[in-house]
Structure formats: structure tokens, C-alpha cells
Amino acid sequence: MRRLPGEDGGPGVTRALPWRALALFLIVAGAALAAGCGDDADDASTEINVVTTLPLFADIVSNVGGERAxxxxxxxxxxxxxxxxxxxxxxxxxxxxxxxxxxxLGLEPSVLRVIGANISSDAVLVELAEAAISAGVSTIPTTGPGGPDPHLWMDPRIGREYAAIVRDTLTLADPGGAEAYSASYETYAATLDDTAQNMRDATAGVPPADRLIIATHDAFGYLARAVDFEVAGFVVPGPGQDASPAEIADLITTIEDLGIPAVFTEPQTSLETRTLEQIASDAGAEVCQLYSDALDDTVRTYVELLRFDAEELARCLGGSGG
Ligand SMILES: [Zn+2]
Incomplete structure (x- = not known):
């Protein structure tokens, strides 16, 4: 396995290689892959077999890689x-x-452990958040111990960087697809630029005092930064953790003191969603929904996720005329 760019991938590990070193490393891996292509290809249109952790990363890869990847x-x-x-x-x-x-960056610890134990010796693993940081994107700290908030893709400008890393990685693994990957990336990058502008337009009417997000977990710092909001609180830093009665009481006080009209659950958080629904009931706030880590039948792609979230912030926090 060639793990890139960090070595052990534990929470808070940020000793990433410079991007240039990553690119050189991938050239070596890509040459090995290219040499092996065609031996056992069972689908003429598919040149490389790509696996992602999150479904929304598979969507980004499909936009850049098309049928080749x-x-x-x-x-x-x-x-x-x-x-x-x-x-x-x-x-x-x-x-x-x-x-x-x-x-x-600690987002999917169990999945990365299993990847590390089972990835083929000539395959390439790219950790998109760490590669994006190596490329120069600025991160937001988490509230607790540990490294930066891992949900970097929630800012579409960083999502564009993820897509560029995907393009470069696919190009090195499958040089024959270089032109196709480059052209697809340019189209997708323009879509992400449009999406970033659409998100700002959609939320433009939300009053400054209401540009506050309370959600089920600490996933919205980058989204908030992208549309000039702030994260005012969350039930737990990450799903699977416990909120104490004192933390729940603090969140109710925050909602009441700031007059926050709505809070946001997420489709993949069950226990935290029930807790936040109770908090909203006690504080007299509406319950709305945002997407971060997961997709569903309503929000099927990364771009749909970004647009849904911006429109939901506007709908629930008073920015769409009602
Ligand atoms: Zn998350």
C-alpha cells in the first residue's frame, strides 16, 4: 500500500508531504498501475477501478473520471x-x-483502518483532506482536542480542490485519460464555481443576527465560512459521542438567548437527531435538516447537497421572504 500523504492517519495527524512530493510519489505509483492495465479488464470502457469512502466522493470522482474511472x-x-x-x-x-x-483527518477512522489492512500493494490511497491542506487550503479547528475539522468539502471552493486532486491522481494512475480528466474537471470546476455563487445568492437575505447554525454534529464550519454564517452550537462534536445534561441545557440557553428560529438535524444522525428535536421543542425553535456526510433520495449528489443546504438555511432562518 502507498498511503498518501500522511503515514498513520490518526486524528490530528497533519505531517503531510508537500503537494509536489505527493505528485512525484503518484507518478511512480501511476507508472506501475499503467503497466498493469488491460491484463484483466472486464469492461472495455473502464481503465481504473476507483473506490471511495463517502458516496459524495464517488460522485466527485464520477464527474471528473467519467466511464474511464x-x-x-x-x-x-x-x-x-x-x-x-x-x-x-x-x-x-x-x-x-x-x-x-x-x-x-479522523473523519472515517474504522474505514481507514480496514483500507490500510486490505489495500493492494500496488494501489494508491489518497486522503483528500490532507492533500487539500498540502495544496494550501485553510482549515477550521475543531472545538475539542484533535486536529482540524475534517468536513472540508462543505466549502465548494475546497470541493473544487478535492476535484483537482482527483484529476491529478487519475491522470497519474491512467495517463491515457489525461485529456478526458482535464476536460471533465474544467466543466465540473465551473459548476462548483456557479454553485458557490448560488449558495451566496440563496442566503443573501438572511439577516446578520440570524446567520447562525445549530446542528446535530460539528460538520458545518466550512459551510458557514463559505456563506458568512457562524456555527452557534451542536449536540455532539461527532456522532456516537454523548451529550451531557449540562451541554443540552447550555444549547437550549444558547437558542433562547440568541433568539435562533431554527436548528438543523441530519439524515445520518439518529440519536443526536432525537436529542436535537427535544432541545428545539424545549427552546421553541423549528426543526429543519442539513446534509453533510450522507446523501439520500432527496440529495443525490455533492452539488445537490450544497444547494439544498444553502436553500434550507435561507428557508428556515428567514432569508426567503417568509
Ligand atoms: Zn461528520
Whole structure:
């Protein structure tokens, strides 16, 4: 396995290689992959077998890679990456992958452990968050101990950087696809630029005093930064953790003191969603929903996720005329 760019991937590990070193490293891996292509290809249109952790990363890969780089996610659409445990069929997908994209920064610890134990010796693992940091994006700290908030893709400008890393990685793994990957990236990057502007337009009417997000877990710092909001609180830093009665009481006080009209649950958080629904009931706030880590039948792609969230912030916090 070639783990990039960190080595052990534990929470808070940020000793990433410079991007240039990553690129050189990938050239070596890419040459090995290119030499092996065609030996056992069972689908003429697919050149490399790509696996991702999150479904929304598979969507990004599909936008950049098209049919040449068939992407499959280990997590199903509604799964929570913080607590997801891979199954035996996931192990097979990992072992057969040429390229694996994860997020890293502690987002999906169990999945990365299983990837590390089962990835093929000539396959490439890229941790998108760590590679984006190496490329120069600025991070937001988490509230507790540990490194930066791992949910970097919630800012579409950083999502564009993720797509560029995907383009570069696919190009090195499959040089014959270089032109196709580059052209697809340019189209997708323009879509992400439009999306960033649409998000700002959609939320422009929310009054300054109401530009506050309270959610089920600490996933919205980058979204908030992208649309000039702030995170005012959350039930737990990450799903699977416990909120104490004192923390719940503090959150109710925050909602009441700031006059926050709505709070936001997420489809993949069940226990935390029930807790936040009770908090909202006690504080007299509306319950709305945002997407961060998971997709579903309503929000099927990364771009749909971003647009939904911006429109939901506006709808629930008073920015869409009602
Ligand atoms: Zn999360």
C-alpha cells in the first residue's frame, strides 16, 4: 500500500508531504498501475477501478473520471462515516481497487483502518483532506482536542480542490485519460464555481443576527465560512459521542438567548437527531435538516447537497421572504 500523504492517519495527524512530493510519489505509483492495465479488464470502457469512502466522493470522482474511472463508495448513501464499520464485501472492494479516495483527518477512522489492512500493494490511497491542506487550503479547528475539522468539502471552493486532486491522481494512475480528466474537471470546476455563487445568492437575505447554525454534529464550519454564517452550537462534536445534561441545557440557553428560529438535524444522525428535536421543542425553535456526510433520495449528489443546504438555511432562518 502507498498511503498518501500522511503515514498513520490518526486524528490530528497533519505531517503531510508537500503537494509536489505527493505528485512525484503518484507518478511512480501511476507508472506501475499503467503497466498493469488491460491484463484483466472486464469492461472495455473502464481503465481504473476507483473506490471511495463517502458516496459524495464517488460522485466527485464520477464527474471528473467519467466511464474511464468507475467509482464505487464503501459507505452506502445514508451511512455515518464517523461510526461506519466495513463489511466483508467492502474488504473485497478495497482489495480490488487501483485507487482509493478517503477524506482522512479522523473523519472515517474504522474505514481507514480496514483500507490500510486490505489495500493492494500496488494501489494508491489518497486522503483528500490532507492533500487539500498540502495544496494550501485553510482549515477550521475543531472545538475539542484533535486536529482540524475534517468536513472540508462543505466549502465548494475546497470541493473544487478535492476535484483537482482527483484529476491529478487519475491522470497519474491512467495517463491515457489525461485529456478526458482535464476536460471533465474544467466543466465540473465551473459548476462548483456557479454553485458557490448560488449558495451566496440563496442566503443573501438572511439577516446578520440570524446567520447562525445549530446542528446535530460539528460538520458545518466550512459551510458557514463559505456563506458568512457562524456555527452557534451542536449536540455532539461527532456522532456516537454523548451529550451531557449540562451541554443540552447550555444549547437550549444558547437558542433562547440568541433568539435562533431554527436548528438543523441530519439524515445520518439518529440519536443526536432525537436529542436535537427535544432541545428545539424545549427552546421553541423549528426543526429543519442539513446534509453533510450522507446523501439520500432527496440529495443525490455533492452539488445537490450544497444547494439544498444553502436553500434550507435561507428557508428556515428567514432569508426567503417568509
Ligand atoms: Zn461528520
Amino acid at each position: 468507475a467509482a464505487d463508495s464503501l459507505l452506502p448513501p445514508g451511512a455515518d462515516p464517523h461510526t461506519f464499520e466495513p463489511s466483508p464485501s467492502d474488504v473485497r472492494k478495497i482489495a480490488e481497487a487501483d485507487v482509493i479516495f478517503a477524506n482522512g
